[in-house]
Amino acid sequence: MPKFSFDILGLRDFRFLMLTRMMGVMALQIQAVIVGWQIYSLTHDTFLLGLTGLAEAVPALTCALFAGHVVDISRPHRVYTVCLTVLVLNTFMLLVSAGGLFGAPVANILPFIFSGIFISGVARSFIMPSTFSLLPQIVPRAQIPAASATLTTTFQIGTIAGPAIAGIIYGGYGPRVAWVLPFVLMLVAFVALRCISPDYRHYRSKEQREPAVKSIKAGWRFIFQNKVLLSVMALDMFAVLFGGAVAMLPAFADQVLHVGSEGLGALRAAPAIGAVATALLLSAIPMKRIRASHLLIVVTGFGLCMIGFGLSHVFWLAAGFLALSGVFDSVSMVIRGTLMQLLTPENMRGRVSAVNSMFIISSNEIGAFESGLAARALGLVPSIIMGGIGTLLVVALVAGLSPRLRRTVVETGHEHA
Numbered sequence: 001m002p003k004f005s006f007d008i009l010g011l012r013d014f015r016f017l018m019l020t021r022m023m024g025v026m027a028l029q030i031q032a033v034i035v036g037w038q039i040y041s042l043t044h045d046t047f048l049l050g051l052t053g054l055a056e057a058v059p060a061l062t063c064a065l066f067a068g069h070v071v072d073i074s075r076p077h078r079v080y081t082v083c084l085t086v087l088v089l090n091t092f093m094l095l096v097s098a099g100g101l102f103g104a105p106v107a108n109i110l111p112f113i114f115s116g117i118f119i120s121g122v123a124r125s126f127i128m129p130s131t132f133s134l135l136p137q138i139v140p141r142a143q144i145p146a147a148s149a150t151l152t153t154t155f156q157i158g159t160i161a162g163p164a165i166a167g168i169i170y171g172g173y174g175p176r177v178a179w180v181l182p183f184v185l186m187l188v189a190f191v192a193l194r195c196i197s198p199d200y201r202h203y204r205s206k207e208q209r210e211p212a213v214k215s216i217k218a219g220w221r222f223i224f225q226n227k228v229l230l231s232v233m234a235l236d237m238f239a240v241l242f243g244g245a246v247a248m249l250p251a252f253a254d255q256v257l258h259v260g261s262e263g264l265g266a267l268r269a270a271p272a273i274g275a276v277a278t279a280l281l282l283s284a285i286p287m288k289r290i291r292a293s294h295l296l297i298v299v300t301g302f303g304l305c306m307i308g309f310g311l312s313h314v315f316w317l318a319a320g321f322l323a324l325s326g327v328f329d330s331v332s333m334v335i336r337g338t339l340m341q342l343l344t345p346e347n348m349r350g351r352v353s354a355v356n357s358m359f360i361i362s363s364n365e366i367g368a369f370e371s372g373l374a375a376r377a378l379g380l381v382p383s384i385i386m387g388g389i390g391t392l393l394v395v396a397l398v399a400g401l402s403p404r405l406r407r408t409v410v411e412t413g414h415e416h417a
Helices: 012-043 046-073 076-097 110-138 141-173 175-194 212-225 227-243 246-255 261-284 294-310 315-343 346-378 380-401 403-407
Strands: 289-291 409-411
Touching: 012 046, 012 076, 012 110, 012 141, 012 175, 012 246, 012 261, 046 076, 046 110, 046 212, 046 246, 046 346, 076 110, 076 175, 110 141, 110 315, 110 346, 141 175, 141 261, 141 315, 212 227, 212 346, 227 294, 227 315, 227 346, 227 380, 227 403, 246 261, 246 346, 246 380, 261 315, 289 315, 294 315, 294 380, 294 403, 315 346, 346 380, 380 403
Parallel strands: none
Antiparallel strands: 289 409
């Protein structure tokens, strides 16, 4: 019978890394809810909601490959610290301009909001490879599945708490008080990161420095030669690209469910409710054997949930489908994170994570832009349903084109394929 264990929480530096991630995610989630509601309240334009994704994706994609090279030749902790410093200052700028900290918000807040989104995209492109490179230094190899599940839990807790709190505070007290929250939380994330032990703060890859172009090419070559990692990344990217509906939640909450900012916050938090319960279970009972083929199953479940959500016209039914989608997404995140950690050599972690971040950014932020275009062309509800169907088609295509993915099993010590 499986044995419950939270031994991973006994690692002091992992706890600080976990707190950093959770506070940072919560701050960014709160920021996303406020931005989405302010833009939609001012314009009632689904295209502009989608454009927020593109505004973050362009700088993130542009910087991602260079970010991986920088992390592999630098100290990941130092890179992470610089990124959080930028995000703290960026959030303060939004607090002053869009939140009106020292008076009324500026007359036209849209340029400030989109500038803030752009800066956030640049900083986030360096955070993912930094975290990915730090984790295996802090956590023993045998505990990486539990660590991945625990980080997924904290990510989802931030995703639950952030939108729920943001919706309530924004609805009750307005944008000024709401914008204070992400600023404070980002400060907490910065302090937690600085509490990590000096040994890990000073860690640097042993790889010799090489020209950036050569380094970047080596990262891409490794990905394309490892068909399992490439298939995993591609499956996640295209599935979420078509199936993600988060960017359209402000419009769905208003036009279909007829709920306000509080309802929007609950909808944004709903996927994470299912995800947290699942990730906690996977933290307590880590997967000792990772079957890559299970990704096909959970992504299929995610696509079906998006179809069900699009067909929902009752708030609690819509929230239920979103929560169930979080269950599938949580399992997917743990499988993907563990596979990447165990199949990637130490000197490649920054670049591999940077390539993965490009896939994730493409699916999330460009997916938001695609959702905005589809909503304008097809209508809000049809675009969500067609996106879920697109996810199912992606699963079928990857299953047919990647027989190695279906056969691969990865354990703590070795791989079977």
